[in-house]
Amino acid sequence: MKEMKRKMGIIIKEVSSKTDLEDVLALREEVFIEEQGIDPALERDSYDQAAVHVLAQEGSKVIACGRVIFNDSYGKIGRVAVAKSWRKQGIGRKICQKIIAIADERNCSRLVLEAQVDAVDFYRKLGFETNGDIFQEAGIEHIKMTATL
Numbered sequence: 728m729k730e731m732k733r734k735m736g737i738i739i740k741e742v743s744s745k746t747d748l749e750d751v752l753a754l755r756e757e758v759f760i761e762e763q764g765i766d767p768a769l770e771r772d773s774y775d776q777a778a779v780h781v782l783a784q785e786g787s788k789v790i791a792c793g794r795v796i797f798n799d800s801y802g803k804i805g806r807v808a809v810a811k812s813w814r815k816q817g818i819g820r821k822i823c824q825k826i827i828a829i830a831d832e833r834n835c836s837r838l839v840l841e842a843q844v845d846a847v848d849f850y851r852k853l854g855f856e857t858n859g860d861i862f863q864e865a866g867i868e869h870i871k872m873t874a875t876l
């Protein structure tokens with residue numbers, strides 16, 4: 728019951744303000760740089776300006792995020808992160824489902840991503856399949872995954 732109440736106040740939305748984007752970047756810093764030890768020089772990149780960002784908010788606090796970069800033939804999902812204390816409650820799935828819905832609205836028929844190997848089953852449950860071999864990126868093992876919409 729307590730968990731249900733906690734979840735009921737969560738809003739999932741597309742980022743539309745500079746403040747929201749700053750909150751997203753702060754959460755990514757917490758998860759990818761502080762928790763996972765990724766090089767800060769690699770975490771933010773030039774795609775952040777062109778990407779569509781999605782966030783989950785509980786009250787005024789940003790608790791999860793993700794982004795998608797569209798080109799002519801596909802969308803690339805990245806930087807999916809849920810604050811540590813909010814994991815395993817379906818919020819990461821909601822972030823990806825929102826991204827999938829945005830891709831669908833844009834008539835994008837293919838989504839790709841580079842999954843951390845530990846997160847492969849999370850993305851499998853969302854309809855993604857692995858392609859190719861495992862590779863290292865930012866010191867972490869990754870594998871490419873694709874979903875057809």
Ligand SMILES: CC(C)(COP(=O)(O)OP(=O)(O)OC[C@H]1O[C@@H](n2cnc3c(N)ncnc32)[C@H](O)[C@@H]1OP(=O)(O)O)[C@@H](O)C(=O)NCCC(=O)NCCS
Nearest residue numbers: 807808809814815816817818819820842843845846848849
């Ligand atoms: C990976 C991550 C985004 C998952 O978010 P989450 O909110 O905990 O995931 P959800 O609760 O929405 O999980 C949805 C389903 O995937 C499963 N799942 C979640 N994380 C998983 C993992 N690491 N491995 C296997 N299954 C996982 C859940 O058990 C759930 O399954 P169910 O529907 O059968 O109950 C989150 O753990 C995270 O932010 N990790 C750190 C950053 C990171 O590694 N990002 C991914 C970069 S590629």
